[in-house]
Amino acid sequence: MQKLIMTRKKSDLFSIQTPAHLHPRHLIDILQEVQAGEGYLSSEAMLKVAKQLGMPSAAVWGVATFYNQFRFIPPGKKQVRVCLGTACHLAGGQLVLEATARELKIEVGQTSEDWEFSLERIACIGCCALAPVVTVDKNIYPKMTPSKVEQVLVEIKTTPAQNGVDCTGPA
Amino acid sequence: MTYGKLRGRAREKWEAQYSGKLINILVGTATCGRAAGSMAVLEAIRRGIEGLEGKVGVSEVGCMGLCSQEPLVVIVKPGDFSVCYHHVTPQMVPQLIDGYVRGDDPCLELALGTVMGGGDEAVSIPELDLFSKQSRILLRNCGYNSPLDIDHYIACGGYAGLARALTMKPAQIINELKGSGLRGRGGAGYPAADKWAVCRQAGGSIKYVICNADEGDPGAFMDRVLLESDPHAILEGMVIAGYAIGAKQAYIYMREEYPLAIERLGIALKQAGEKGLLGRHVLGADFSFKIEIVKGAGAFVSGEETATIAAIEGRRSWPEHRPPYPAQVGLWGKPTLINNVKTLAYVPVILQKGEHWFRGTGTAGSSGTALFALAGKLENTGLAEVPMGTSLRTLVYDIGGGTKQGRQFKAVQIGGPSGGCLPASLLDTPIDFDSLKEAGAIMGSGGVIVMDEDNCMVDTARYFIDFSRQESCGKCTQCRIGTCQMLLMLDEIAKGNGSLATLEALKALAEDIKAGSLCGMGRMAPNPVLTTLQYFRDEYVAHVLEQRCPARVCKDLIAYYILPEKCERGCDHCMLACPVKAIFSDEKGLKVVDQEKCTKCGSCELICPAEYNAVVRLSPVSLVPGDRRTKPQTPSKEP
Numbered sequence: 001m002q003k004l005i006m007t008r009k010k011s012d013l014f015s016i017q018t019p020a021h022l023h024p025r026h027l028i029d030i031l032q033e034v035q036a037g038e039g040y041l042s043s044e045a046m047l048k049v050a051k052q053l054g055m056p057s058a059a060v061w062g063v064a065t066f067y068n069q070f071r072f073i074p075p076g077k078k079q080v081r082v083c084l085g086t087a088c089h090l091a092g093g094q095l096v097l098e099a100t101a102r103e104l105k106i107e108v109g110q111t112s113e114d115w116e117f118s119l120e121r122i123a124c125i126g127c128c129a130l131a132p133v134v135t136v137d138k139n140i141y142p143k144m145t146p147s148k149v150e151q152v153l154v155e156i157k158t159t160p161a162q163n164g165v166d167c168t169g170p171a
Numbered sequence: 172m173t174y175g176k177l178r179g180r181a182r183e184k185w186e187a188q189y190s191g192k193l194i195n196i197l198v199g200t201a202t203c204g205r206a207a208g209s210m211a212v213l214e215a216i217r218r219g220i221e222g223l224e225g226k227v228g229v230s231e232v233g234c235m236g237l238c239s240q241e242p243l244v245v246i247v248k249p250g251d252f253s254v255c256y257h258h259v260t261p262q263m264v265p266q267l268i269d270g271y272v273r274g275d276d277p278c279l280e281l282a283l284g285t286v287m288g289g290g291d292e293a294v295s296i297p298e299l300d301l302f303s304k305q306s307r308i309l310l311r312n313c314g315y316n317s318p319l320d321i322d323h324y325i326a327c328g329g330y331a332g333l334a335r336a337l338t339m340k341p342a343q344i345i346n347e348l349k350g351s352g353l354r355g356r357g358g359a360g361y362p363a364a365d366k367w368a369v370c371r372q373a374g375g376s377i378k379y380v381i382c383n384a385d386e387g388d389p390g391a392f393m394d395r396v397l398l399e400s401d402p403h404a405i406l407e408g409m410v411i412a413g414y415a416i417g418a419k420q421a422y423i424y425m426r427e428e429y430p431l432a433i434e435r436l437g438i439a440l441k442q443a444g445e446k447g448l449l450g451r452h453v454l455g456a457d458f459s460f461k462i463e464i465v466k467g468a469g470a471f472v473s474g475e476e477t478a479t480i481a482a483i484e485g486r487r488s489w490p491e492h493r494p495p496y497p498a499q500v501g502l503w504g505k506p507t508l509i510n511n512v513k514t515l516a517y518v519p520v521i522l523q524k525g526e527h528w529f530r531g532t533g534t535a536g537s538s539g540t541a542l543f544a545l546a547g548k549l550e551n552t553g554l555a556e557v558p559m560g561t562s563l564r565t566l567v568y569d570i571g572g573g574t575k576q577g578r579q580f581k582a583v584q585i586g587g588p589s590g591g592c593l594p595a596s597l598l599d600t601p602i603d604f605d606s607l608k609e610a611g612a613i614m615g616s617g618g619v620i621v622m623d624e625d626n627c628m629v630d631t632a633r634y635f636i637d638f639s640r641q642e643s644c645g646k647c648t649q650c651r652i653g654t655c656q657m658l659l660m661l662d663e664i665a666k667g668n669g670s671l672a673t674l675e676a677l678k679a680l681a682e683d684i685k686a687g688s689l690c691g692m693g694r695m696a697p698n699p700v701l702t703t704l705q706y707f708r709d710e711y712v713a714h715v716l717e718q719r720c721p722a723r724v725c726k727d728l729i730a731y732y733i734l735p736e737k738c739e740r741g742c743d744h745c746m747l748a749c750p751v752k753a754i755f756s757d758e759k760g761l762k763v764v765d766q767e768k769c770t771k772c773g774s775c776e777l778i779c780p781a782e783y784n785a786v787v788r789l790s791p792v793s794l795v796p797g798d799r800r801t802k803p804q805t806p807s808k809e810p
Contacts, residue, residue, distance in 0.1 A: 027485040028468050032427070066487040066644075067468035069427050086390030086587065086620050087546035089634050095773050102750055123471070123638070124389035125428055127206045128546035128620075129238030129553055138430075140206035146774045147748055 085124030233400020235314030388587030391618030408515030586615025591702030649687030
């Protein structure tokens with residue numbers, strides 16, 4: 001994988017933590033902060049967390065890989081999430097997911113080559129009455145169909161990213 | 172400050188807003204409203220009322236429970252009736268403002284109905300079956316009060332339960348709760364008072380309260396609505412719980428996927444602190460209490476109480492053996508009371524109105540109400556709160572409005588991945604903890620998904636097992652490997668492979684997983700398979716013996732086919748919509764789907780104009796006429 005340039009220096013991450021915060025009980029919280037800052041959990045960042053907390057790195061990996069929220073590859077500038085909760089599934093969410101994957105030319109869990117988009121499936125965002133839904137960053141697109149996917153993607157390709165993840169493209 | 176003073180000030184503020192000449196515009200901005208575009212509507216309203224400052228107030232409110240009608244806007248006009256408008260768009264806003272805010276035309280053609288007043292001219296929303304068959308205890312404030320203003324909650328009787336509780340002895344509070352018959356709403360229905368009593372009696376000076384707001388069940392969103400629309404009810408319940416068991420610290424374990432709920436709960440916590448309802452000396456009493464929000468990182472199993480504790484402690488969310496129960500040995504080894512959002516939200520109103528009042532609703536074994544999230548193939552999707560003992564039929568037909576477009580009802584799925592699918596013959600089952608369990612489903616968290624003739628039960632079972640497989644924490648072999656194996660078997664059945672013996676093996680495996688798993692998630696994971704096998708066996712049999720999917724859903728058993736007699740040859744919609752260019756024209760210009768290229772995405776069926784409706788799904792695949800299956804090779808031209 002190509003090396004990424006992080007606009008935010010990794011050393012900054014831990015200066016914002018108070019010493020009391022640096023306790024293994026806050027591990028999930030810290031990992032969430034790292035991910036919020038860097039967009040994903042890099043091996044370097046996780047090693048650093050392990051060291052700071054005085055934990056074996058395997059224990060940090062164990063926790064990080066257990067939860068669905070954590071990502072280990074850099075996300076695209078815009079995160080496309082297709083909901084596959086029960087209501088969305090029954091309303092054809094799988095077809096919407098397949099159409100999105102086809103349009104973006106990536107699979108679930110991947111980031112597009114130009115670092116513009118990443119695609120995820122989520123279990124439920126609680127908008128079941130509007131199923132099936134797709135979210136792009138903080139925007140929610142209700143009652144999707146495979147043919148509406150193309151429209152939405154055209155729309156978001158022309159709007160700037162909003163998620164505030166500041167990792168730039170490949171060097 | 173005493174409660175009396177707080178209440179007095181809140182009432183003054185409330186009356187200044189609602190009893191004067193001020194026109195109030197309420198906009199529902201919970202997640203479901205936002206998804207339908209309510210933020211743009213709110214902005215348009217704010218722009219539209221420029222120049223009317225001091226005459227018009229705009230408030231953001233939570234969700235009324237009518238998700239399918241969002242965005243909803245209510246205009247409350249003093250001396251006139253209050254009108255609720257549905258499917259509001261920013262383009263409609265000027266008409267509403269000119270019509271009913273500046274003028275006197277209530278624009279009833281855009282309205283869903285009136286909330287108050289209106290007489291014969293308009294539909295009265297509270298009198299609709301949809302509302303009159305409900306009994307709103309938890310939802311009493313949702314959609315009316317601003318979740319962003321604690322004074323709204325206090326003015327409507329909020330924190331009165333806490334004020335009363337603080338004058339009582341903890342044992343009296345627990346007795347009152349016992350008298351109310353409140354059962355935990357997290358799924359299992361364990362009597363809440365018993366849990367509280369065990370935790371109170373447990374030794375030690377440090378105890379914790381945890382509110383389980385990790386609503387992981389896909390298809391359920393009741394907790395989200397409560398947290399977004401009436402967060403103070405939950406906080407008040409937690410403070411009362413803390414006082415009753417002797418805890419000083421509480422945690423709310425929240426899903427990270429609910430950012431708006433986290434935000435609104437944060438605002439609520441801050442406001443409660445400022446009013447002295449949290450922190451040191453709650454309402455002047457000798458009792459201090461702190462609440463913190465913990466954001467979960469996403470794991471279905473985290474909803475299991477011992478797993479919640481592990482997650483808050485920063486570990487992998489693995490369930491532990493019980494006993495000892497968390498009420499005795501819980502968070503960091505201390506006695507911990509874990510209750511669901513809804514359980515805690517009932518507590519203030521029980522304390523305020525008394526145990527007998529609460530017992531007045533519901534059945535002998537299950538008192539109070541049941542809050543459901545209605546989703547799936549229903550006309551009125553959204554939230555519904557009904558008295559326990561109401562039949563499923565009332566829930567689906569009277570409140571839910573029946574299936575969409577009059578399609579044939581097939582099943583109702585209750586309880587999410589741990590619940591079961593009940594057929595039409597069981598629609599008269601009363602909704603209470605025990606009756607549902609007997610039927611093979613569970614009350615669970617309260618997700619209700621209605622399925623119609625277009626939903627395949629094998630596919631539904633497969634969907635839930637796939638979910639449980641992904642979310643299995645991996646601790647118990649039966650759950651970890653058993654769910655994978657069940658998925659493989661269901662995959663084969665969905666492809667038309669397998670035999671009747673596969674169905675028997677599937678059932679035996681499901682029973683083994685039930686017996687061999689530690690936590691509720693594993694023990695109940697096979698429920699969707701067991702109930703569909705029990706009530707919809709004929710569908711499974713059609714898959715394995717006839718290679719036919721009766722609902723025409725399972726991809727390997729269906730084919731998209733364009734009816735030549737209906738196809739309008741000049742219309743190229745399907746050809747253009749097909750992402751894999753699998754549609755071609757025959758010599759007469761009629762469209763044909765090339766079955767070898769078709770990925771069965773369904774785009775052609777969706778795009779085919781309704782007046783032709785030429786694209787159909789056939790199952791089994793052999794129904795497609797032999798001469799319309801693949802594109803004939805173009806004959807090579809004579810040299």
